Amino acid sequence: MAVTPVQLPEVLLHVAVVRPVFLWGAPGIGKSSLVREFADSLGLECVTLLGTQLAPEDLIGVPELVDGRSRFAPPESIARDEPYCLFLDELNASSPEVQKAFYSLILDRRIGTYELPEGSVVIGAGNRATDNALARPMASALVNRMVHVHLTASPKDWLAWAAGAGIHRWVLDYLTQRPDHLWSAPPKVEEPFSTPRGWHMLSDALHSYGDDVTDDVLAVLAFGTLTSSHASMFKAYVKTVRHAYGLDAVLRGDARWPHAPEDRDLLYFLAEAFRARLVKELPADKAHAPAAGKVLAHRGKALLVELAELSLEIAQVVIAADEHGNSVLPAWFLVEVTRDLPRLVAARA
Structure with a gap:
């Protein structure tokens, strides 16, 4: 489906609160700012992760010992107590290993033993290959974990x-x-x-x-x-x-x-x-x-x-x-x- 910037907030309000959304659009048409404005409208902090600047351990975290057993401790930017908007920008430009690390976070809203607080929303965004921008193919498993919305510029x-x-x-x-x-x-x-x-x-x-x-x-x-x-x-x-x-x-x-x-x-x-x-x-x-x-x-x-x-x-x-x-x-x-x-x-x- 294709929407204009004015239509997008209503779509996100009904869809992003129940399922992860991936926002497609050309560079510079306002994807990031629209997601931040949507988060503000819900009273949620918007935490942005840039796929091109992440390694898998930046999501999974590092192992720590708890009661003699090791477990992965997710990074502070993700592991929060209050609900928030997790914005995965340039998701489809990230490496295949990073995309795999997103699987459980996107579908199950979980990283290891950490679960996103109730009321959190997950939104991804990226450019299309036809935009001459950095874009890698997304695995079908990742594609199938999100509702895809195409944003068009509206004068x-x-x-x-x-x-x-x-x-x-x-x-x-x-x-x-x-x-x-x-x-x-x-x-x-x-x-x-x-x-x-x-x-x-x-x-x-x-x-x-x-x-x-x-x-x-x-x-x-x-x-x-x-x-x-x-x-x-x-x-x-x-x-x-x-x-x-x-x-x-x-x-x-x-x-x-x-x-x-x-x-x-x-x-x-x-x-x-x-x-x-x-x-x-x-x-x-x-x-x-x-x-x-x-x-x-x-x-x-x-x-x-x-x-x-x-x-x-x-x-x-x-x-x-x-x-x-x-x-x-x-x-x-x-x-x-x-x-x-x-x-x-x-x-x-």
């Missing part, structure tokens, strides 16, 4: 949380306009990529520098936390904020498309924003288009001509199909573009 959930979490207004406003940039698939090479965690780190760095951060430093921060294309567009967005150069001004005719060579990133950002506006506000059926939609369509064709004069490549971005070859703009609008803007049609060909 709506994250933005609702960010509004009250002190996220920098540039980050919040940008992702409000481009929620599709909250998360990107992990690359196959060692480079930053966009995640809720990455945007949060960027926000913290911006708060530290202040709004007078230089363009060069802003670029270092953005390209150090986000996917390259998202970083470039975020940098361009900040430029629009600083110079009050927004898409609305272009649509009203109060400003022209930026044409200076050094503003090409800004031009690309505005073109992407223009495309998003057309997708959002143009109706699928022209016959039912409100007056505002017809005005936008008319103005949109004129702006496409102006944009094509600056960059045919960027103008094509506005009307391009999606990655599957499907049109994202209404068919009637594309027909009018084909009829009225032959220069763009030739460029697309």
